[in-house]
Amino acid sequence: MQFYSTNNASHKSDLKSAVINGMAPDKGLYMPEEISVLPESFWQELPDMDLGEIGYHVLKPYFCPTIPEEEFKKLTKDAFNFPIPLEKVSENISTLELFHGPTLAFKDIGARFLARVMAQFTHDLDQNINVLVATSGDTGSAVANGFLGVEGVDVYVLYPKGLVSDVQEKQFTTLGQNVTAIEIDGTFDDCQRLVKSAFMDDELQKKLVLTSANSINLARFLPQMVYYFYAYAQAIKQGKTDIVVSVPSGNFGNLTAGLIAYRMGLPVKHFIAATNINDIVPKYLDSGIYSPAKSISTPANAMDVGDPSNFVRVQELFNKSWDGIKKTITGFVCKNEEIFEMIDKVFKEEGYILDPHGAIGYKSLNELLKDDEFGIFLATAHPAKFPETVEEIIKQKVEQPDRLKAFLAGTKNVEELSEEFEAFKKYLLKTCK
Known part of the structure; x- marks a missing residue:
């Protein structure tokens, strides 16, 4: 399988280069040149598969034979080794609880998988791989814990102060x-800009091996497909059909994974791109105009993204057809006070803590x-990670x-930097191996 750049489809890369480099040389994001439709035998066996088995079958077209099949089977079993239950919340609405992994967030799925794939590719390098990751919440913890102690890999987590x-x-x-944590005096978008700028800097590229563990890395977002299939398997066991999936969306890697699963044959009726007041994509779905904006701080901080990197992949899946995207995805915007109201309402009426x-x-x-x-919505983080908000509401x-x-x-042990790229570049040149 080859992977092409979203900036130039003629630029292609093998799996190892795409994973290690994170971004294409022309600064595009990598996409698989083919999306495999799963065979009928897969759907017949799906209800009885565990998460690791689903991961093996779904991801094999993209990662094998670069990673031998037997090794890949062990890799998926090890990466996807915690429960992801589909739990009823109210009549006709259930949640896929993605927070039972090591850091209590859905990003454990992609981060654990990426760390194990990266470990396959570090043995023949003569210098360390430096993983740069910007986080607005859960990405940093998932990546840091996924890569903790991996030989030949150093991780730098950038996050917005306060x-x-x-x-x-x-x-x-x-x-x-x-693992090094770097507190940036700015927003998440500033952190993401610093990471992207590092990948585009010629001097850094010549002197260091840099890669990303954000969802711009194909080995971070592709494994997120796995739990969509697992959710479907649990739903059909419960006799459910006409499934609509709501995806709380920030950088849009999660929804992109769901859409690729859909292209592989997942029989989902529709997707909802649910955002907080950082509503760039819902506005695009209404108008056809994509207009990035400065991110706004909200109680749903992992979704505070004003220019979602992965939306270019969504457009790529639909050949940049606005009409095609609108037929498959509906936008939804939730105001801050509505977040609080919903936590209160669901706890009082259903006894479930959101x-x-x-x-x-x-x-x-x-x-x-x-x-x-x-309806299935993705529960992307454990409520215990937000005690300041949740406990005040449910009392x-x-x-x-x-x-x-x-x-x-x-x-806590952190480095502190401004949002200026030159300061970040100087730090990397001094620190990275």
Whole structure:
């Protein structure tokens, strides 16, 4: 399988180069040149497959034979080794709980997979791979923990000062070893700009091996397809059809993965791109005009993105057809006060505790779902990661999983930088191996 750049389809790369480099030389994002339609035998066996088996079959067309099939089967079994249950919340609406991994967030899926793929490719390099990742919340912790202790890989997590929750911050600033946390005096968009600028800098490219663990890296977003198939498998076991999936969306890697799953044959009726007030994509779906804006801070901070990198991949999947995108995706925008109202309403009426991101997903289905449809929203993070917001609304403590308590007991250790690229570049040249 070859992978092409979204900036120039004639520029193609093999898997190893695409994963290690993260972005194409022309600064485009990599996409698979073919999207495989899964055979009928897969659908017949799907209800009885575990998560690792689904991962093996779904991802094999893109990662094998570069990674031998037997090794890849072990890799997916190891990466996808925690439960992802489909839980009923209300009549005709269930949630796919993606927060049972090591850092209690959906990004554990992609980060654990990417770390294991990257480890396959580091053995013959004569210098370390430096992973740069910008985070508005959960990406940093998932990537940092996924790569913790991986030989030949150093991780640099950039995050906006004061704009991630205390719990999220503890999960990547207390690790040490091969993980460095960098607090940027700016927004998430500034962090993402610094990472992108580093990839475009000739001097850095010549002197260092840089790659990304954000969803711009194809080995980070492609594995997220796996849980869409797993959700479908659980839904059909429950006798559900006419499935609509709501995806709380920030940088749009998650929805892109769902759309590729759809192209591979996943029988989802429709997708909802549910955003907070950073509503660039819903506005595009209404007008056909894509107009990036400065990100705005909200209680659903992992979705505070004003220029989602992966939306170019969504456009690519539909040959940049606005009409085609609109037929498959509906936009939905949730205001800050509506997030609070939904957490309160669902807890009082259903006894289910939503985190701020899940609240947006649930609200979109509550308003847009038709009577004959079954809705699934992705619960992307455990509510215990947002105690300041959730506990104040539901008026009780959210039980903390033991692994979260362990993070909170750690000591924060960070580097502090401005949002200026030259300062970041100078730091990398001085620090990276």
